[in-house]
Amino acid sequence: MARLIRMDGTGHSTLAEWTTHDDPAFEAAVQEFRGQLDLGYIGTVPEGPGKASQVRELPREADLVILRRPIAGG
Amino acid sequence: MSAPGASAPALPELGSVPWRERTDARWLARYGRWWRVSTALYTAPLAVGSVAMVAFEPVTIPVALATAAHAWMIPELYAFRGASVVRPKGLRNEAAEPVAQGLLGDLLDHDARALQRETGLALEPGELGTWLVGESGALLIAPGRRRVHCFCVRVPDPELPPSDRIAHLLLALRTDEEGFATVANHAFCGAPWRVRRRLPKPMRPALDAARQRAR
Secondary structure (H helix, E strand, C coil), rough: CEEEEEHHHHEEEEEEECCCCCCCHHHHHHHHHHHHHHCCCEEEEEECCCEEECCCCCCCCCCEEEECCCEECC | CCCCCHHHHCHHHHHHCCCCCCCCCHHHHHHHHHHHHHHHHHHHHHHHHHHHHHCCHHHHHHHHHHHHHHHHHHHHHHHHHHHHHHCCCCCCCCHHHHHHHHHHHHHHHHHHHHHHHHCCCCCCCEEEEEEEECCCCCEECCCCCCCCCEEEECCCCCCCCCCHHHHHHHHHHHCCHHHHHCCCCCEECCCCHHHHHHHHHHHHHHHHHHHHHHH
């Protein structure tokens, strides 16, 4: 089962879960994902060792999508 | 809903620093040379002056010693500033830390996970060198292992537990390494031994491991 999680003050929160063939669950995840992007979060898909990609649309086949806050120079 | 064009290779945070030149290997090498030259420019006059004072007027030895101490101390203070980028800072949020530690552990391989739990720094090999990512900054051991670049970079959310802060930086680094280095503020560049002396003791094995990994 794929998961959409957000890193936050609780460690992380699972916002949505879906499977490839479960359209209603995926649509709910898409709505949640878009809502989080509107709040300023950035969608990131870990792609194995040393790689990750930013996504602007929720990828249906991803196992894990992580929402993170923007970084800044300290 | 997935689409190949829906992913973006560049960090969106680059939009907040449009004036900065992209930090690539050439930029880092140039900046490293600039640091070396500037260090020489502000230490050499003090060092030469202290020797000259003793040579021309031996009675000035106390002043010469103070001048020589300044020549030694100024680079040390810069190295301290560099090492400080990875010192733990801010709220610890210990209640949420175990959950965050679990997610961070999932992002790291076995060796990097063990090192991070021991030292607080996540080792990440990259194209620009070997990175050590902390809660509010990162060290980059450049190829050749003769220089460490210290970057101050953070996620501006004080409620996040420490491991989530590291995970934020790690994901940004993995998304766009040069973009990550561009967004970060460069705090110091110098010899690894200078930075190592100024790191908290528990973090030093991470720098040793990163130097071994860097080529």
